[in-house]
Amino acid sequence: MKTAKKPVKTPAKAPKAAAKPKVAFFDFACCEGCQLQITNLGETLLDILGAVDVVEFREAISEKWDKDYDVVFIEGSIGDHHAEERLKKIRARAKVLIAYGSCATIGGVNGMKNSFELDEIRRSVYGKDYKLFDSTPTKAVHQVVKVDYFINGCPVYGPEILEVIKHALRGLPYTVPDNPVCAECKLNENVCMYERGIACLGPWTRAGCNSWCVNNGNICYGCRGEVSNPSKAAQDVISKYKLKPELIKNKFDMYNKCKENDKSEKGK
Amino acid sequence: MAKTTGKNIDIKVDYVTRVEGHGNIVANVKNGKIEKCEFHVVETPRLFEGMLRGRSIFEAQHITSRICGICSCGHSLASIAAAEDALGVVPTEQTIKLRKLMLDYEFLDSHVLHAFLLVAPDALGVPSFVPLVKTHNQTVRQILRLKKAVNDCCDILLGRHIHPITAIVGGWTKLPRQKDLDAQIKIMEGMTAELEPLLKLAKTLKLPDFTRETEYVALVSDDGEYPLLSGDIGSSDGKRVSRKEYRKSTNEFIDPRSSAKWTKWNRESLFVGALARFNLNYDKLHPKAKAYAKEIGLKPVCHNPFMNTMAQVVETIHCYYHALGILKDLRKNGLDYSQEITVGVNEKGAVPVRAGDGVGSVEVPRGILHHNYVTDENGLIKQANCIIPTNQNVNNIEHDFAKFLPEILHMKQDDIRLRLEMLVRAYDPCISCSAHYLDVTFVE
Ligand code: SF4
Ligand code: SF4
Ligand code: SF4
Ligand SMILES: [Fe+2]
Numbered sequence: 001m002k003t004a005k006k007p008v009k010t011p012a013k014a015p016k017a018a019a020k021p022k023v024a025f026f027d028f029a030c031c032e033g034c035q036l037q038i039t040n041l042g043e044t045l046l047d048i049l050g051a052v053d054v055v056e057f058r059e060a061i062s063e064k065w066d067k068d069y070d071v072v073f074i075e076g077s078i079g080d081h082h083a084e085e086r087l088k089k090i091r092a093r094a095k096v097l098i099a100y101g102s103c104a105t106i107g108g109v110n111g112m113k114n115s116f117e118l119d120e121i122r123r124s125v126y127g128k129d130y131k132l133f134d135s136t137p138t139k140a141v142h143q144v145v146k147v148d149y150f151i152n153g154c155p156v157y158g159p160e161i162l163e164v165i166k167h168a169l170r171g172l173p174y175t176v177p178d179n180p181v182c183a184e185c186k187l188n189e190n191v192c193m194y195e196r197g198i199a200c201l202g203p204w205t206r207a208g209c210n211s212w213c214v215n216n217g218n219i220c221y222g223c224r225g226e227v228s229n230p231s232k233a234a235q236d237v238i239s240k241y242k243l244k245p246e247l248i249k250n251k252f253d254m255y256n257k258c259k260e261n262d263k264s265e266k267g268k
Numbered sequence: 269m270a271k272t273t274g275k276n277i278d279i280k281v282d283y284v285t286r287v288e289g290h291g292n293i294v295a296n297v298k299n300g301k302i303e304k305c306e307f308h309v310v311e312t313p314r315l316f317e318g319m320l321r322g323r324s325i326f327e328a329q330h331i332t333s334r335i336c337g338i339c340s341c342g343h344s345l346a347s348i349a350a351a352e353d354a355l356g357v358v359p360t361e362q363t364i365k366l367r368k369l370m371l372d373y374e375f376l377d378s379h380v381l382h383a384f385l386l387v388a389p390d391a392l393g394v395p396s397f398v399p400l401v402k403t404h405n406q407t408v409r410q411i412l413r414l415k416k417a418v419n420d421c422c423d424i425l426l427g428r429h430i431h432p433i434t435a436i437v438g439g440w441t442k443l444p445r446q447k448d449l450d451a452q453i454k455i456m457e458g459m460t461a462e463l464e465p466l467l468k469l470a471k472t473l474k475l476p477d478f479t480r481e482t483e484y485v486a487l488v489s490d491d492g493e494y495p496l497l498s499g500d501i502g503s504s505d506g507k508r509v510s511r512k513e514y515r516k517s518t519n520e521f522i523d524p525r526s527s528a529k530w531t532k533w534n535r536e537s538l539f540v541g542a543l544a545r546f547n548l549n550y551d552k553l554h555p556k557a558k559a560y561a562k563e564i565g566l567k568p569v570c571h572n573p574f575m576n577t578m579a580q581v582v583e584t585i586h587c588y589y590h591a592l593g594i595l596k597d598l599r600k601n602g603l604d605y606s607q608e609i610t611v612g613v614n615e616k617g618a619v620p621v622r623a624g625d626g627v628g629s630v631e632v633p634r635g636i637l638h639h640n641y642v643t644d645e646n647g648l649i650k651q652a653n654c655i656i657p658t659n660q661n662v663n664n665i666e667h668d669f670a671k672f673l674p675e676i677l678h679m680k681q682d683d684i685r686l687r688l689e690m691l692v693r694a695y696d697p698c699i700s701c702s703a704h705y706l707d708v709t710f711v712e
Contacts, residue, residue: 028315033337033430040383040419040429043412051399079314109334112319121318135315155337155430199614216427216434217441218611221330247615254327 021070021169023052025100026090028083029110029138030076033155034101041158046153048165068093071168073100077110077258080134084144091145096168099141102154106225107258109154110138114257140141140258150176154223154255157209177208180227180234181220193219194241202249203234222255275300275677276648279685293688295673302677305669307662307692320652325351325621326437326614332639332654337430338381339698340421341374342632343639343654344432345497349628350639351437355621355647362607363439364497365594370435371496371630372591377418377429379542379580379587382696384411384466387577390690391473395460407469410462417459421452428558438619439609454574456592463588470581471564475574475694476687480671482571482664483535484544485517487631494552494586496631502548504706505534505570511629512636518655524651531655537664540635540657541695542579543570557586573668574694580633614647634658634698657696665695 025035038045055069072094078084090095102108113121114137118200122130141147151164167174185192188211193200201222202214212222238245270596277297296304316335320328331345333340346365352359359367385397388407394400402406419429427433434442443454488502489495501507501517509516517538518531532538550558550568561567561582566575614621623645629638635657642651668691676687 031334031340033334033338033340036430039385039412039415041416043409043416045412046401046409049398054398109319109331110314112323112331113315115322116318121315124318124321125315154334155428156283193612196610198610198615212427213433217608218427218433218436254323254331 011090013201020053022055022068022072023071024055024069024094025073025075026086028074028076028122029079030085030101030103031106032075034075034103034153037155037158037161041161044161044162048162051169071096071098073098074104075100076082076145077103077107078136078139078141079110079113080136082134084136084139087141087144096148096171097141097145098149098164098168099147100151101156102152102223102225102255104141105150105152106256107138107140107143107145107261108223108255110256112254113138114260137261138258139261143258149174152176152206152224153209157212160208177206178227178229179207180230181205181207181211181214181224182233183207183208184209185214185220189217190214194237199241199243199251200248201248202239204230204248204252213236222252226252226256226259228240277677277681277684279681282659286417293685293692295669295684295688297673297677300677302670302673305666305688307669307672315457317652317654320641320649323649324614325354325641325647325649326612326619328639328641328649328652329436330431333431335654335656336698337633339374339634339637341370341426341429341435342630342637346433346628346630346632346637346654347372348435348437348638349498349630350626350641351628352626353628354624354626354641354643355437355619356624357438357619359439360607362604365598366425366440366443367435368497369591369594370422370432371632372587372594373418373422373425373429375496375583375633376586376591377415377422378696379413379584380414380418380466382633383470383577383580383584385415386696387693388469388473390686390693407466410466414459414462414466417455417462421455423450424448435654436609439607441609441611443603443605443608444598446599446602449595453592453595453599456588456595459588460578463584466694467560467581467585470578473577475577476690477572478574478668478672478675478691479571480573480668482667483533483538484547484569485533485538485540485660486545486548486636487629488548492552494549494554494590496545498630499634501629502712503533503538504544504547507534511638512631513625514627514640514655518638518660524573531660532663534581537667538660539573539664540660541576542583542633543573543576544635545631546570546579546582553582554586554589556589557582558583573664573691576696580696603644604693621645632657635660656698658695661697665697 051077072090074097099105103110118135122135126133149164149168151160164174167168184207185202198219200219202220204226205220206224206227210226275297277295279295292308294304294306316332320331323331328351329344332347333344335343389397397408422429426435433677434440484504486502487495487499488508489499500508500510501514547568547570564578566578624645625642627638627640629636637657638655640653641649644650672691676684
């Protein structure tokens with residue numbers, strides 16, 4: 001796959017070097033799996049490295065950079081005061097900010113923390129010393145600072161990473177797919193989980209992963225966030241299969257609990 | 269040798285790089301006397317054990333996999349083992365064989381990344397693999413190709429390597445077909461082109477000479493197989509307990525400076541990971557792995573923590589041949605596809621659930637990992653406990669620091685810092701698993 005070799009506005013015969021965009025990666029509360037998806041791109045990684053200057057990527061390199069960034073990737077969700085401050089500082093130095101992976105775009109699994117009373121869940125893990133560890137309700141990145149691009153997925157999906165990087169480097173907008181996973185699932189000719197008697201979150205979940213889990217015999221867990229308009233199909237599923245809405249809500253909370261933080265806002 | 273008396277040092281490394289997650293090193297020396305030499309793991313506590321409460325035990329694999337991307341196969345397997353133990357589900361031989369294959373892939377992937385991509389720059393004296401792209405372009409390409417190859421095998425077997433899809437409680441949602449086995453074998457056999465030169469290169473890595481006796485803890489078993497997926501918990505101090513008694517081997521205590529829980533067993537600290545397994549189970553390694561160990565002069569019991577990286581290289585060879593063996597065996601004898609299971613059937617009560625208390629102890633690349641779930645009669649998790657290898661090692665790292673720092677105190681501050689960072693990296697700490705942070709502080 002070809003990656004954008006030139007930054008925005010450079011004409012066909014661009015002057016070399018100098019113009020390379022400065023790119024940085026930062027992680028917050030997360031499993032760092034989304035960063036690893038990048039090393040899993042194999043030699044395509046070298047093409048990307050050829051097109052940009054990676055100035056910070058703590059997991060893989062030791063160089064540090066103290067000027068502005070052209071593009072930053074934020075991985076992980078925000079779950080304590082220090083993280084919130086750090087994120088705001090990064091935003092102030094970043095021209096373009098990409099929320100990278102579901103922890104960043106929707107809070108992801110970290111959002112389950114918000115189903116509990118904060119002190120109670122801290123005490124349950126750390127016992128009487130729980131106050132030693134600062135913790136705030138989980139927030140997605142856009143719930144703290146402005147986000148320019150969203151890359152959903154837990155983990156992110158290789159082809160989409162490259163797609164968004166291309167757009168971001170050219171300064172073009174990227175529209176996150178807003179149709180349900182079912183659309184891709186049907187194209188892949190999977191037997192619908194509902195036909196097998198199992199509840200699946202495909203009808204509610206944003207596509208873009210090529211129905212990754214269902215192709216492999218599992219259900220969709222909703223990791224890419226909710227479509228802005230769960231279609232009539234989703235309602236039909238509920239009535240046709242006589243689903244308890246609580247069952248779906250409970251499943252949905254695994255990734256999407258943080259959505260409650262932006263109830264009032266619409267979409268992203 | 270430079271004078272160390274009257275020397276003042278103040279090292280603070282925020283976020284040690286090239287480890288998974290964040291850790292800090294703090295070292296203070298005043299008038300040649302060490303006041304402080306600590307390794308802190310501080311990150312946003314993610315509270316997985318708390319979040320699991322109330323979730324179905326059938327969801328535990330999916331959730332705990334997200335503790336750590338790089339260890340996701342290991343967490344999945346420990347989680348599945350704990351859940352099956354709680355439910356009383358006994359996996360079939362075929363299921364176990366495929367899980368062993370999955371674990372081999374996890375070792376290959378993780379060890380290659382750590383030993384070559386993250387540690388080699390230290391040995392070659394550059395800050396990261398980025399300059400190596402210019403100076404050692406072939407090598408970087410070999411590493412990336414190797415990683416990609418393992419990843420491609422995982423894609424076929426697991427749907428994806430990070431957060432595997434097909435391995436769940438009870439078995440596999442999708443079993444590899446003949447063509448899938450052929451594809452994996454082809455990729456594996458093709459890997460030697462990359463692996464051979466890297467193994468040669470690894471022989472030239474110069475690692476610091478440092479020893480400190482400690483307790484090595486790893487799975488042990490009575491059969492002839494190098495134990496990774498099952499067995500008892502064994503120690504180089506001669507103790508052995510069943511996995512149900514894992515708490516005996518991991519007496520946890522909380523260090524207020526880090527969001528990690530620390531452990532010890534029969535002495536002040538313990539070591540888990542490739543070197544522990546190598547030290548305890550050397551005899552069961554694949555002959556080719558043993559031959560390589562001999563060549564590089566690595567033999568049990570080795571007390572140099574820096575050699576953990578070399579033990580990882582030795583295990584890379586072992587897992588490579590072990591995986592290939594499983595694949596060929598499956599291709600020859602075929603699979604029973606009626607064992608393919610449907611996820612989520614418990615929703616309809618197809619899997620009987622019961623109240624239970626289950627433990628899963630699995631060797632993952634960085635050491636022994638325990639998951640423990642207590643469930644109610646509906647299969648909902650009441651209590652969860654995950655004891656992560658890095659947390660078991662942090663205490664040992666600090667004890668190493670205490671011995672190592674005086675030995676290198678004559679060096680320049682930057683060299684001291686580098687060596688302390690290298691020591692931490694040798695453990696291949698996974699701080700995403702435990703916590704996230706590394707700080708070294710020096711002032712002269
Ligand atoms: S989105 Fe998922 S894979 Fe990515 S960092 Fe978060 S938990 Fe890990
Ligand atoms: S509900 Fe699930 S299995 Fe059915 S079509 Fe949608 S994504 Fe596919
Ligand atoms: S199928 Fe659903 S859970 Fe799986 S990757 Fe796609 S959106 Fe995420
Ligand atoms: Fe980990």
